[in-house]
Amino acid sequence: MKKELAKKYDPQNVEQDKYQGWVEKGYFTAKITKDNPSFSIVIPPPNVTGKLHLGHAWDTSLQDLIIRYKKLNGYDTLYLPGMDHAGIATQAKVEERLRTTKNQLRHDLGREKFIDQVWEWKEEYAQIIRDQWAKLGLALDYSKEQFTLNDNLSSAVQKVFIDLYEKGLIYQGKRIISWDPKQKTALSNIEVIYQEQVGKMYYFKYFLANSTTEFLTIATTRPETMFADQCVVVNSTDERYQQYWHQQVINPANGELIPVICDDYVEKDFGTGAMKCTPAHDANDFEIGKRHNLAMPICMNLDGTLNEMAGKYQGQDRFTARTNLVNDLTAQDLVVKIEDHVHQVGFSERSGVVVEPYLSKQWFVKMDYFADKILKFQSSKDKINFFPHRFDKTLQTWMENIQDWCISRQLWWGHQIPAWYHRDDESKVFVGTEPPNETDWYQDEDVLDTWFSSALWPFTTLGWNWNEELFNHYFPTNVLVTGYDIIFFWVSRMMFQSLEFTNNKPFNDVLIHGLIRDEKGQKMSKSLGNGIDPMDVISEYGADTLRYFLVTNSAPGQDLRYSEEKIKAAWNFLNKLWNAARFVEMNRPTDFKPFTNYQNEIKPLIEQHQESIIDCWILSELTLTVKAVKANMEKYEFVLVAKDLYDFIWNKFCSWYIELAKVNLGSDNQEVVNGTQQTLFFVLKQIIIMLHPFVPFITEEIYQTLNLKPSIMLEEYPAFAFTYQTNFLNEVVKITGLIRELRTQYQIPKTQALSLIIKTTGEQEQELATALDSINKFIIRLVNSDISNVVTSFGESKEYIAVPLEHYTVYLKAEGVINNELETSKRTEELARLEKEIARSKSILENANFLAKASPEKIKVEQDKYDDYLKQYANLTAEQE
Template identity: 40%
Template sequence: MEIAKAYEPKSAETHYERWEKNGYFAPEINRDPNAPKFSIVIPPPNVTGSLHMGHALQHTIMDVLTRWKRMQGYRTLWLPGTDHAGISVQRKVVEQLRNEEGKTPLDIGREEFVRRAWAWKEKYGNTITEQMRREGVSVDWSRERFTMDPDISKAVRNVFCELYEEGWIYRGLRIVNWCPKDKTVLSDLEVKEEAKKDGKLVYLQYPVITTDRKITVATTRPETMFGDTAVAVNPKDDRYKDLIGKIIALPLTDRKIPIIADEYVDAEFGTGAVKITPAHDPNDYLVGERHNLPRLLVMNEDGTMNAAAGADFEGIDRFEARKKVVERFEELGLLEKIEDYEVSLPICERCKTVIEPILSEQWFVKMEEMRDIALDLMQTEGVPHFSPQIPHEKVYTNWLENLKDWTVSRQLWWGHQIPAWYDGEGNVYVARNEAEAKEKAGGKELRQDQDVLDTWFSAGLWAFSTLGWTGEVDEQPSDDSSELKTKTSTDLEVFLPTDVLVTGRDIIFLWVSRMIMLTKKFTGKKAFEDVVVTGTVLGKDGKPMSKSRNNGVDPLEMFDKFGVDATRIYLASIATGADIKWNDVGVETYRNFANKIWNATRFCLMNSDGARVGNIEPQINTDEHRSLADKWILSRLNATSISVNKALAKYEFHTAVSLLYHFFWDDFCDWYIELKKDEINAGDIAASSFILSILEQALRLLHPFMPYLTEELWQKLPGVSNDLHNAAYRNPVAIAPGSDTDATIMLADFPKGDEAMIDERAELEMGTVIDLIRRVRNIRTEMNIRPSDKVAVHVAAKAAMQTIFVTNEAQILKLARADKLVVSEALEVPKASAKAVITNAEIAVPLEGLIDFDKERERLANQINKLDVELQRLNGQLSNAEFVNKAPAEKVEALRARRSEIEQQKGTLRSNLDALQ
């Protein structure tokens, strides 16, 4: 059968539409009611986003697992969906309003703003799902969900109300993280510590009334002094014992504040006296509670100073106010000094604005009971099991043990509006809808809370709300579809708990922990058993990809340049759990691998008239009529299959890729095809059928990693797509339901491997023959022997080994380009012979008549001299302590590796030169 000379990835990538149309991604494609299930829910990407390399890595891993399990006969559900991304979408719509109409959200009102947010989502929100289709992800699009779907919204309201009724949700006045740009509260997990920066520690003097003394406080945030309601000292600090209880005249204000004693104060820090600002610092807030201090808020939502800071400062940005406070204190002679001080600034993870801790009334979830749910699962069942286990399990447990209450309210309009209503007196009524709230309020006029819930609140329900759970006993699907009602209710029973979650370490606490807690709390089931934690794909410069660094790598560009399959298998090859620096050369390597697979298949199909893919039975391995090469490749195929399955079961994707790469490129292409080439070219039908059968299984092994290429080639194999009724060697569901003509590799059995088909003797014997041929080839290269020249190969070995070489003489002569093989117990060769050693044998190739000895000695000597010069230069660099300490570690390591390589090369060249003396 003829196929195109060159592989064109885009041509193969058209299979996706057929897969989706035929329903291959749905668990119902497997019609066996007793088949085991496998399920994954996708970490829902934001509707504002587009595909980035982190998505591509995680989606590849999830698709590999899903396709592997589907081929193993599981009813597989990989459920897709997107997140409403509260802050991000709100920001997009605000920008659109400002740029197109010059308006603010307040100008159009909440109802119109939410309508426009939905319109924005409908127009732009599907960008990433279309890009995901390009990736080849085998998600069940018929079950696609959105975190603000009506049924999920119903689930969110029911969870909130139940937690409130049980006392697990409360409204309180607490210090929160405030983003002045987005004008909303953030949870601790949404705040990132920016790299340490040079800051200033400012020493301010506060006059003590009725004395001539001043007490000095050190602060990095002078602008908050307007909110000071006390100065605290340690009760054991002798310096200030006589000042405890005295009153301070707070500069720049007309207020007076006390000096108090509290053990919270570190007498060794700064001056040992600390300004207490309960409305602007979480630790000061606690001190204020202990001493019943007032809480004075001195900033607006946008980070400017408010009226409480006085007329001279009202309306000024907090950082400008900081400078002005320092100037005023200096004018008053109350600025003691300013020191350089390294500070870590908390910033909003989205907009990078410096966070302001402020006192605010918000909704919180008590985390004590939630924490105990997660800790109990970890301690009793080891769930979730993290891969890699260390350090994530320890970090997860430590975090749970020190968990704080979760701030769940956000000052936004786009999202799940908090189901709480207030009457005119400020009484709160938490209810599932306004009618229920009014009933609780006795018919009073009510207004609903304007805040929405943290996006992670609805995301925390993702594992079970997406499977049909709404929190109502009599569930009615939102579209009145009985089919949907049946599907979702069954999904909850069948697919929860899910099997594995693939995610990044940055959202283990934001998302993983909360899904664990909420799923167990509301369904009594585990959200998932395993968590695969991926590393970060770094830019080519080794730093995190970002727009500001301009070091991002667009996966879509990689797809266009190298093909989807090459990009996918490269991503799987680096999926070790560690961070990895992106390297185009790595993708290019796998693009070449894809070409190799194509070309190997093309060769196998040449002169294959009459050949067919067939069932490879175990007894073939012991069939005496089979050649050593056949027994060996069959053994290698089964050993590889077993090892790949084990690697995938342990989430060792890089190991699985390495096994498949070396089996296909080294064992199958470089050796087996070369060994069988003459038979294939001669039109040997039996040989062609056998090699096609090995190829077909290899394509199945590769399919989860390279779905498009393997489908394209599998369809071309005789006896596969053209003979649907001869399905003895593959899963009967490889035939699409209701289809008379369509089959797919994605529903064929995944090769399990059979221990009985592993032939250790064949592997040992073939390995010895391969080592011999490889060493002779190396000698030819090292000694500069022309490709057209035939050589004589002398081998010294014991009797048993001699038999192996004699039996395979024809193959050795052909692949080593030799015209003579001499096998004996001891080498008897001219002195001018190149020699080598392999396991249990010695090899020699006489050189007389093959090379010009004088020229070859000169060439080898020159090569050695060049290497000596380079070696001296490297030794000079590596012996320079200053260079080694200051140069990048990877550069030093590369130089050391090069030095080791040169020393090895010199040893080989020296041995070759000695043979010519």
Template identity: 40%
Template sequence: MKDKKTKEKNIYNPIKFEEKIYYFWRKNNFFSNKNIGKKTFSIILPPPNITGDLHLGHAWDLYFPDLLIRYKKLKGYNAIWYPGTDHAGIATQAKIEKLIYDEKKQNRFEIGKEKFLQEIWNWKNKYEKNIFNQWYKIGVCLNFDKYKFTLDKDMNDLVIETFIKYYKKGLIYKDQKIINWDTKLQTAISDIEVERKDTKSNLYYIRYPFFSKEEKYLIIATTRPETIFGDTAVFVNPNDKRYQKFIGKYLINPLTREKLKIYADNYIDINFGTGVMKATPAHDFNDYDLGKKYNLDFINILNKDGSLNQNCLNYSNLDLYEAREKIVKNLDKNNLLEKIDQNYINNISYSQRSNSIIEPLISNQWFLKSSILAKNILNFKKDNIYFYPERFLKDYQKAISNMQDWCISRQLWWGHQIPAWYFEDKIKVQKNSPGKNWIQDNDVLDTWFSSSLLPIIFKNEQIISNSENNNYLSDTLFTGRDILFFWVTRMIFQSIEIEGKYPFKNIIIHGLIRDKNGKKMSKSLNNGINPIEIINKWGSDSLRFSLLANSTPGNDINFNEEKINFSWDINNKLFNINNLLLILINQKKISRKNIMDLNISSLDNYILDKFKKLLILIENNIEKYNLTIIFNSIYKFLIEDFSSNYLELLKEVNYEDKIENLVNIYLEILICLHPFIPFITEHIYQSLKKYINIKESILLENYPNLNDINNLEIEFDIIEKILTILKILRKIKSNQNYKKNDEIFIFNKNLKEQEKIKIFEFLGKKYNFKFLDENLKLKFNDIYISNNFGAIFYKFNNNNLKTIDNLKLKARNYFKFEYERANKLLLNKGFLQKAKKELIVTETIKREKYKKLLSLIDI
């Protein structure tokens, strides 16, 4: 029974300790370092919608900022990560409307605004806790004392004050314009809530008779015959020779019998349909622009629910699709239907919220002059904003340069109610009612309007002034490329307009998480993955390591759960290393010391040299966001350098400070690894408390600093490099002189210490070489490579290679060929654009590897 319990205890099972550790962090308030006197670093969390469960993309959004925040905390920064959630106006209201209808068979109008909003608040309070619980499970280092919900009072006050300020400056206005209309939810929606889908449709070819009797008719193709009621002109391309003689003449609307003038415009696609286009300015965005350009009439044919209105004669109040069927029959009956193409693929706009087809509609809405605010960004010269990858800077600049006025009103109840008041034909924009009989606008503001003010609501002058980037409202933003235009650019122009500062200095853009086959995850494909399910199976550290180790800024990632097994193995290895360490400690009390104060051995020097190089690599890459390089290096250091070499060698040698040095070095390694695998490093850190006097949490430690250690011995490193070269030489297919049973002999001219002898004997077994003393060395006169600590001898089965130059030349040519091949690929823009990120990373690693080997070949 005892053996069974001991065995279970030694199995890495993150489920047993991750939740306990997170409770420990939160209970002791380790995330909220309030020492404002220190240098600061801040990140704003993209607020998830308060509509339910977080998805795998949210986990990706969380893991890297969490890594950076923990890294900065250990570096001595007062690192602030501002959390929030978004009220998600249209998504939340749609969800609650559906729930109420399913349960009570009532719509919101039947239950009334007050009761409906109370239902939403109740639902929000429930699912807000759900999101918090998911954050806890993922392990985020958020400053919960600074949490904001976008409908909190202070947030609402800021939103209303901003609206009023913009209105007074002439930046907000109300006008009749064409917008995206969701006929099911009966509200305007933003472009980001519109999803384009290829849909099989009918393409109807309809005859439009000429007004004069000189010609019979022109044929016009349309997918929406019902919009004929809104036609106010016809267009052809001026370069289309088929129709040049008809420009300026008139056709007759086949349904209303109204005259339609034929115009010419280069916008018209000669190859679509017949090359003749009917213009319905009130129900098509491109037609709307033509209507403005040529001063056409705008005829609205739709009711808010998507049915046809009174302008559609006998078809008024009919459902759009029922009306379409009857209209087509009528056209056919009157010999005005030429043909129907039933296999036409049409790119149709759908609402992401209701899945209904979006109808472009002329509507009286509130607009923000985003185009003017965008110009303010282009003229803003105070410092710069940086994108990772840099290519997204062009996308951002393009979005800013082409920005149109933004429809900010929504016909909803859930949200920030617009502070506009009406009485008769008067309007006043202010926070409170102007008096009796004044009625407030029923509409609310687009969710993106309020969420783009987050950098301002989170603004803290003390934190900003102590930041290295004190000309910015915060330091860094980590977000997906899908909301670059809709959220990021709007945060930028809001912050510049209101505060005269960029909201952040660095923007790290990530791609999408796709399934293992490269398909976008979605509910319709049933390929979405709940990160909590993965965490419950593998642990948060394993998911974190897997996502971040395979991520490159800007690129999508294909998620395959099978790959998490690799990450789990790494954590399991660290867990087992700790078990070995506890055995070596053997209940001994250890003094906590600075590395500089340790009486270190040659072997300790070996691992400290490796560790110092890892620290330098992390520091050089972490804020360039080269995570793949970092995680690969962590893996190599942990598995090969620390475990396979250092710990195994410790078994072979004995010296007075062996365990004390091991534990102190190990603690520094744990602190370094903490931002990358926080749960297991804290778990191991706590397990050492009974043996060494350490702090309450690893989060309170100081990041390792080995800058003062410059005299690390490099003998073992040299041997490893030479043996690596030898291994590769043996793999050169063109070289037939190398055999598996070729012998390798190592001589060290300075080898005197017993400890070093033991180490070299161990390396000899591991790397399959033989150790020589000075007398035996004289017996060998074959080819050798000399270096500053001794020599390596190669004893070949045949003696075709006569000189060391031949040996080095073959190696150099091979290394050079591989380096130049990889380098040529990585300088090829076409390769970088088309190749999968995994291949780019592989070739980058190869290039650096062979570049390094080229520099080593002459040691």
């Protein structure tokens, strides 16, 4: 039975059950074949910590758009799904669940049973993510789904770690890292969120030894670390402090003597020009400590409380100890002053606590070697292409300022480090998948940074070290779609690991997008409460609407501002398509059979009938649109693609061709009717094929009414060329729209015939004059008007209304057409309205209270209004003269 479209576009009904059908029929399943070129995308794995957010929806909609487009163009496509174990984040979630539901800590369960709990969490949230992927319509090959802790990926992670260790590129050492005192683990840089905070700058007296009057003033924002001070540092060129070189001062926190040393790191003009040095609690101090062979004691426990070095403050939380220490030193007259101080403070993304710079023994990757590898590769002809290209420079800058990467985490959930320590001598370390023997050796309890396994994602998921056929066919992947905020943390790491272990790049292209912001331009975040759940948008407007908005409203590299108005505009566009499809459906006879070779079969019908010029026109415009769309799709310029598609679908097909086609469908000439019916069908088919990568559900629904292949996913992308001389119809469209506006503006009845004159350049004159009869045949029928003449010069006269278009000006004689009394009355009313607005706006801009309190943006808005009112007033008064 022939499927018919519902009277109204209802995205919920349209999108229901389609996805499962696609999956069950294997339309997403990659089939390795040598008949077609391969094209692969490996999904950036979402963390199994919760639901997908709008950023995930944007990222994956772009990927799915590309995959569906390539599939329609004959590629053997693979869109591989997967998820990340997200060590810190997932462990934190499960620990929180245990505390709130069972009043248990992970140590109450032990490592093995706790890990079982995390796996249960993973299975629960993995299914939630899959359900959301389905809602979005992602063409994922679930038969190849991966997880970063799968056995095949885990063995690859171990191999990489061991190989890098044996090459001397992984080492264990003590360095300053970002420490989360709540989770008690090292953090990666991306897990530290810096926020501007109003804190305090404390100025303390460091008295010279054996002096009760002479002291150096030292400023710090972290007094609680003073117990581990090793010296005071000044610049060797600072004459103020030359007399104190190599003398000793008294640490006010604990009374210990520490030396004054010189290091050019200190800036003479910053603060007092003298700084305390605490090598175990600050990254810059650590470097100074290495240069001067300073001791590096730690005064803080792993949970952020102070240790025995803090004396009576031992056991106090770092911030409590700070307050108590400052109060005590104030009472001892050892505080010079305390000032408010605005500075950037790092917070743990996972636990929300202030991160502590902390000296810790960790595992590190030597990054100079890899940075050099990336820089050399990006200067070769095989380089990875960034879209936009400027992000290649961003990558280069980061690689030129690289630091070693801390890869160990003090967690239970993750890839346990394949390093073993001798029970009798922990300085003996063995790196391998198994220890020399189980009796004398125990494994390092730490796990690897999640980014370590994520860095292997493009090649381990595609079979490296476990499926040679899969790997050889689909690697390297064709494009990575990701945000600019993780170029350093993820993109660069994938690059160097792939170059090191596969001797190939991980992807050919990197398509960079920005961040999603709210309607005010603020970054969406939990703390601001301004996030948008993509599933809520889908429930109200449909997945197609959300997808279309996401992929067509931001150019590569740019942020995307969420807009309810634009969401509605996307829905309206799809609704317009739906109604156009219904028109085509209702005007197909029950025995309609589409041409099997349209390009050849349509020619006899449309090339011999004058009325069929509209069919020739829409086919020519379709050809131009397909060409433009293909060119911009290859450059990932989806905003430009959307602009071309919108112009063709909304303006040319829906607004104009369908209107013109109504005349042909009522023709007495059956060949004209047949030609237009076939053209309506053919053009609609091409439209939905081009739109399918953007909006898969509605295009599949419309396609099912065409009675062609089982699914639109089995179709081929448009490839044809119609080149008819039909440019004059574009002029018909412009002139018809102009006349309709004039009739509305001047309240001219449709029954009143209008006569027009066109003034243009000499070159344009010949073209328009030649097409004049053809143009008039349409505008007489459409808007009861005709063009009497085309000229190159025309004397300006108030008897005519002049309206400029892109390449010429249209003149309409006003006499007998325009009601001058009515127009004068309307102009008088408008002038009175503008006078009031000008007075109101001027009053606001002269109001000192408004100017003092309003933001610069608001003042500018009001100034722009005022200027616009003045321009409108000047134009209207000029018309009266």
